Amino acid sequence: MSTSIRRTAGWLAAVLLSLAGVLVAPIAARAATPAWPTLSSGMSGANVASAQFLLRHHGQSLTVDGAFTSGTTAAVLSFQSANNLPADGVIGPLTWGRLVVTLDVGANNNAVRALQTALNKYGYGLTVDGAWGAATTTAVTDYKASRGLTGGTTVGATTWQWLLGGGGGGGLYAPVIDRSVLPRSEYDDPHHDYPALDLPTDTGTTTYAITAGTVGYAGGSCGYGIGITADDGTYYLYCHLSSRVVAAGARVSPGQVIGYTGATGNVTGPHLHLEVRVGGANRCPQQLLLAIYDGTSVPAPATLPTTGCFY
Numbered sequence: 001m002s003t004s005i006r007r008t009a010g011w012l013a014a015v016l017l018s019l020a021g022v023l024v025a026p027i028a029a030r031a032a033t034p035a036w037p038t039l040s041s042g043m044s045g046a047n048v049a050s051a052q053f054l055l056r057h058h059g060q061s062l063t064v065d066g067a068f069t070s071g072t073t074a075a076v077l078s079f080q081s082a083n084n085l086p087a088d089g090v091i092g093p094l095t096w097g098r099l100v101v102t103l104d105v106g107a108n109n110n111a112v113r114a115l116q117t118a119l120n121k122y123g124y125g126l127t128v129d130g131a132w133g134a135a136t137t138t139a140v141t142d143y144k145a146s147r148g149l150t151g152g153t154t155v156g157a158t159t160w161q162w163l164l165g166g167g168g169g170g171g172l173y174a175p176v177i178d179r180s181v182l183p184r185s186e187y188d189d190p191h192h193d194y195p196a197l198d199l200p201t202d203t204g205t206t207t208y209a210i211t212a213g214t215v216g217y218a219g220g221s222c223g224y225g226i227g228i229t230a231d232d233g234t235y236y237l238y239c240h241l242s243s244r245v246v247a248a249g250a251r252v253s254p255g256q257v258i259g260y261t262g263a264t265g266n267v268t269g270p271h272l273h274l275e276v277r278v279g280g281a282n283r284c285p286q287q288l289l290l291a292i293y294d295g296t297s298v299p300a301p302a303t304l305p306t307t308g309c310f311y
């Protein structure tokens with residue numbers, strides 16, 4: 001091969017590589033459809049509540065409380081038997097396939113409540129009333145556009161699979177404030193001294209439990225503070241609230257209202273200060289909050305960095 005041909009070949013390879021980069025980038029950004037979550041006895045969270053609403057929609061009688069206890073197991077077994085599914089009391093892909101129903105604008109039933117509950121995992125803050133009105137249409141349209149899903153406003157099996165399988169640990173996590181309050185860019189800011197995150201919210205912004213756990217009260221420079229000790233031992237601290245609406249010692253589920261933001265304690269203005277502690281050590285909350293905002297796979301709190309999110 002002559003030098004000039006070799007040079008040409010090298011140049012061609014460079015062009016092809018850069019073209020490949022351009023072509024691959026948008027494909028890589030489009031994530032694969034998440035797997036259906038597997039729900040079983042002892043679990044809690046938004047996905048359990050959605051499943052309970054869907055079971056009710058199909059005529060099963062059970063309490064919708066987001067906790068997978070014996071009443072839910074009995075309803076799942078009954079539903080599985082009635083649908084010729086293996087009756088194991090566990091909600092896996094086959095059972096989800098029979099539970100979800102195709103929905104569209106104007107529907108008014110328990111399946112819409114399941115949908116509204118699932119959308120709220122992504123911070124849409126919908127009233128779970130079972131009536132598909134304008135707010136639900138806006139949320140469905142925004143959610144489907146963000147995932148590149150087609151089919152207009154219709155919520156079919158694929159959209160259900162995205163909603164239930166994604167969203168911060170499959171329903172184990174919820175946004176700390178409604179998605180519409182702040183842009184994504186506010187969730188990756190470094191903190192001014194140690195690993196934490198300040199969200200610049202106006203006083204009175206509704207604040208939600210990030211995950212299931214037990215409430216403790218914090219004070220001092222934290223002002224009206226709430227600490228949630230999660231089931232995995234991770235401690236989530238919310239500071240400077242204007243009011244708290246859950247009692248110390250109460251059990252909370254992901255997405256439950258715990259209080260309203262404010263400017264109590266040591267602050268220069270209203271904001272929500274957040275900390276994530278594993279084994280007593282502060283971790284950077286940014287990647288966790290961003291994953292919840294994006295509805296992508298949530299990193300285990302113990303894997304969050306301890307440096308690089310403050311200055």
Ligand SMILES: [Zn+2]
Pocket residue numbers: 191196197198273274
């Ligand atoms: Zn702070």
